[in-house]
Amino acid sequence: MIAAKERTKAAAGAADPMRPELYRVQRSRRESSDTFTLELTPPRGYKPTPFQPGQFNMLYMPGVGECAISISGDPADDGVLLHTTRVVGTVTRALNGCKAGSRVGIRGPYGAPWPVAEAEGNDVVFVAGGIGLAPLRPAIFHVLAHRRQYGRIVLLYGARTPEDILFKPMLRKWSSRLDMDVYVTVDRAEAGWRGNVGVVTNLIKRAPFDRLNTTAFICGPEIMMHYTVLEILGRGVNEKGIYVSLERNMKCATGFCGHCQMGPFFVCKDGPVFRYDKVKRWMEIREL
Amino acid sequence: MTIHDLEPILREHPFFNGMSDEHVRILVGCAKNIRCNEGDFFCRFGKKADEFYIIRNGKVNIEIDIPQQGSMTIQTLEDGDIVGWSWLFPPYKWNFDARALQLTRAISLDADCLRNKCELDHDLGYELMKRFSAMMMERLQATRLQLLDFYAGPAGAKG
Amino acid sequence: MTRIKDIATAYLPAEGLQALIDTLRQHHDRVLGPRVREQAIRYETISSVADLPRGVKDEHEGGRYRLHQGEEATFFGFVVGPDSLKSIVYPPRLTLWSMKRSGHEGTIEDQDEPVGSTAILGVRPCELAALAVQDKVFLGHGFEDPHYRQRRERLFLVAVECLQPGAHCFCDSMGTGPGVNGGASWDLALTELVGDGRHGFLVRAGSDAGREMMAKLPLEQAGDGLEKARETALAAAAKSMGRTLDTDGLKKTLYDHVDHPHWEKVADRCLACANCTMVCPTCFCSNTMEETALDGSSAARTRVWDSCFNLDFTYIHGGHVRRSVKSRYRQWMTHKLASWQDQFGVIGCVGCGRCITWCPVGIDITREAAVLQGKPTKTSGRTTS
Structure with missing residues (x-):
């Protein structure tokens, strides 16, 4: 038997990352x-x-x-x-x-998570747009469960209409906490809505956080994140303290299928959460 | 509240940040303190725009009444925001309603008074116009974003 | 003829090639090699030297590939066909697993059968380089693809060095050829030498398995003259490359030129047909399809090659990220030559030239890169823009 045959102990039984x-x-x-x-x-x-x-x-x-x-x-x-x-x-x-x-x-x-540990000691600002509240919610749970590790906790949430607001009971619970600031706004509302109307970016200028010690976690449509980042940068937060979660077509989630590429990144494994300064250059290129 | 009490409020307001003491004093001469109860209107569509407002605390909706639909809110304004720029340009009529969503305290500035002062002192006029233009640009940008309707997503999704 | 044991370099007369094939067949479940099929040189099962495309020459032009039967006695006088090792280690279509359903319950079964050991004769140096690139993609990049691994681990590679590069070859620019040079580890390397009335192969072993194989071949002592002849021939081959690509600062050039007007020009010609990605030995993109039994009792997940040239490649609910052909060509070329370096530490192109040959309109990666680099380019034949 020569070596070539000995090498035939195949890894056929190895776990397939594609198998659910x-x-x-x-x-x-x-x-x-x-x-x-x-x-x-x-x-x-x-x-x-x-x-x-x-x-x-x-x-x-x-x-x-x-x-x-x-x-x-x-x-x-x-x-x-x-x-x-x-x-x-x-x-x-x-x-x-x-x-x-x-x-x-x-x-x-x-995928890469929201860096909740790195944000310890800082004010944490969550900016969610639409369904973007869903990926942020585990991070909100985490910071509230470790409340003393963080400074102020602020949630700014924009939805399309009052009907589209997610997790309403939870938002009510969070709003009633004295150690968390929750601001919700909708893009359009009919009579009877007693909350805010206007885009979520409007909420940023008034949000209570210390610009020098703030970590911002942003999730929503890419165009909404773009304008949100501009507002937060305008408040004087360093771009290294800003994180966004990107969305791309994903077929494998393991870096093999190639679909989710964005410049040098595989959004599935290098992201979906990126520090803004690292991904800024690529977010600015059209049809990348 | 007296005029002397209004002066520090205007001076410290971010909208008037950087204005000379002299100009602030002129503004104070046109200012008065007001309050609106929940549901009251600061101004109404079609009426004469003879004031503008600085919200001290409270919430104000910029609305429009759509026949058969009722009032639609365009934007909610809060503490520190300015309400109204129709007083700046003829025909000096309000294009929207501004209604207090809750008890709202504000400072109102008289338009006739201000327009006269600005004609006499173009430096004051320029300082005011700079601030109003910046605010109008900010509101226009916000409105454009609202127009994008970005949470709706494109139609015909299949993924 | 003498049998030479434990020797790293030796000479195999052309008459001994059959013995090599026979030995490979004895020790491996299948032996693949170059063979003419459907008017192209493909990797096919071979059992005899008669299967090899002896004397066949391949003519490459932008969008054109033709085979001619020449008079030469050489077995490996051509360059590369549309096939590469990619389809052997990473099948174009592979059912990964299937699921049987009964009511709410379901059971999942792996569908990828264990493959046998495969010996491949006639692997070009650029192919070895491509295999090393694919190793990084499938095995060295976080997750591991077990389907690739089981095929990859069971290869016995007999490389053949290139002494007659084609019109689209630029492996010399990429440092991947024409001689075996880096790349994936190989078992045996052959250099086909004709001269002084002799025709045969300089044989070297690159692995223990290769050395053991050599011990079973009718080899002769290789003199210094043969090694010299090899070096001379390789140096001449390096000089006769049909194309060049300057890799110096290439990543920066591509990253800095995302808005270069040339992308539009290429897009005017590009058909977004995806041929370049199919023939590319390193392109690895795939899609996973759902295949369902008509009665819904079972379903299977099948992985198929995909291409960044397809519009649906970047679809996310309601829209495509890369709507224009311009953005898709830019993605392909920028990935291949630039972002690949950030992702895998190597350039994604090995200089095989397949994408030029098999592009229906003759888009030429070397020329398009040169335009972005601001270099003067020759205008010739179909590869103009």
């Missing part, structure tokens, strides 16, 4: 007319990798396909996995149709 685990849908909860939260439990005997705030999973609907969705639950709660998403296509539509007991394939968690 089948989770059970415990509950599906409507958040607004087109958004919903899935509560998922892992299969018996499977120990999920704990996630960090800002990470995402690949969700697979048998017979339909797979898509990347951020995790919206509490990182300290390892019992149930929460995914909040909007119905935007075939996979999310199918996920929206899931009833308790359905199976959903999960692989992950993937």
Whole structure:
């Protein structure tokens, strides 16, 4: 037997990062007319990798396909996995149709998280636009659970209409806390809405934070993040204290499929959370 | 509250930041303290624009009443914001309603008084115009962003 | 003929090539080598020297590839066809796993069968370089692709150095050829030498497996003259490259020229057909498709090659990031020559020239790079813009 044959101990049995685990849908909860939260439990005997705030999973609907969705639950709660998403296509539509007991394939968690540990000692400003509140929520849970490690905690949240506001009971709870400032605004409202109207960037100039010791976590449509960053920079926050979460087409989430590239980055593994100064140059290039 | 009490308030307000003491004193001469209860209007669409307002504390909605639909809010203004620029340009009529969302205290500045003072002192006029132009640009930009409707996402999504 | 044991360099007369193929066949589950099929030189199963495209020459032009039967006796007188090792280690279509359903329950089964060991004869140095690049992508980049690994680990590579580069070759510029030079580790390297009335191969071993293989071949002692002949031939080959690409400062040039008007010019010609990405030995992008049984009882996930030239490649709910062809060509070339360096520490191009040959309109990566670099470019044939 020569060496070539000896080398034939194939790694065929090695774990395939593309292979999901089948989770059970415990509950599906409507958040607004087109958004919903899935509560998922892992299969018996499977120990999920704990996630960090800002990470995402690949969700697979048998017979339909797979898509990347951020995790919206509490990182300290390892019992149930929460995914909040909007119905935007075939996979999310199918996920929206899931009833308790359905199976959903999960692989992950993937991606670079919000650097909550690095933000310790600082004021933390969360700026969320639309569904962008979902990926920020685990980080909010984290800083509130470690409240003494942080300075002021501010949440600025912009939604399209009052009807589109996510996590309303939770927002009410956070608003009532004395150690957190919550400002919500909507782009348009009809009579009867007693809250703020105007874009989320309007909230930044008045938000209470110390510009020299602030970490800003921003998540929303890319164009909204662009203007939000400008406002925060305008308040005098250093660009190294600003983080954004980007969204790109992802087929594998492991850096193989190439779809999510943005300049030198694979958004799936170098991101989705990026420090602004590192990704600024690439965000400014059209159709990159 | 007397005029003497208003002077430090205007002087410290970011909108008048950098204005000379003399100019601030002229403004104070046109200013008075007002309050609006919840639901009251600071100004109404079509009426004469004879004032503008500096919100000291409270919340004010810029609204428009749409027939058959009721009032639509364009923007919510808060502490420190300025309400109204229709007084600057003929025909000096309000284009929108401004309504207090809660008890709101403000300083009102008389438009006739200010326009006269500005004609007599163009330096004052320029200082005011600089500040109003910057604010109008900021509001226009915010309105443009609102027009983008960026949370709606493009139609026909399939992913 | 004598059998020479534990020798690193030796001479294999052309008549001994069959013995090499036979030995490879004895020790490996399949033996692949260059073979003419569908008017192109492809990697196919071979069992005899008669399968090799002896005397065949390949003609390369922008958007044109033709084979001619020449008079020469050489077995490896051509350069590269559309195939590369990529399709062997990273199949164009591979079912990863499938799921059977019954009610709410489901079971997932891996579908990628263990593959046998594969010996490949006629691997060009640029192919070895490309394999090293792919190793970084699939094995050295955080996650590991087990499908790639199991194929990659079972290769026995017999390289053949290039003494007659083609019109689109620029491996000399990329430091990947024409002789074996760096790149993925190989087992045997052959240099086909004709002269002084002799035709045969200088054989070197690059691995223990290669040395063991050499021990089984009808080898002769290689004199200094042969080694000299090899060096002379390689030096001449390096000088006769059809193309050059200046890699000095290339990353910065591309990063700094995202808005260069030349992208529009290339886009005017580019058909976004994705041919360049399919023939490129390092392009690795893929899509994963859902395949469902009609009755819904089972579904399978199949990975297929994809291309950054496809519009849907960058689709995210409701819109495409790269809508214009300009942005897609820019992405491909900038990735290949610039951002690849940031991602994997190496340039993504090995200088094989396939993308030039197989581009229907003859877009030429070396020429487009030269324009961005502000270098004077020759206007010739179809590769103008």
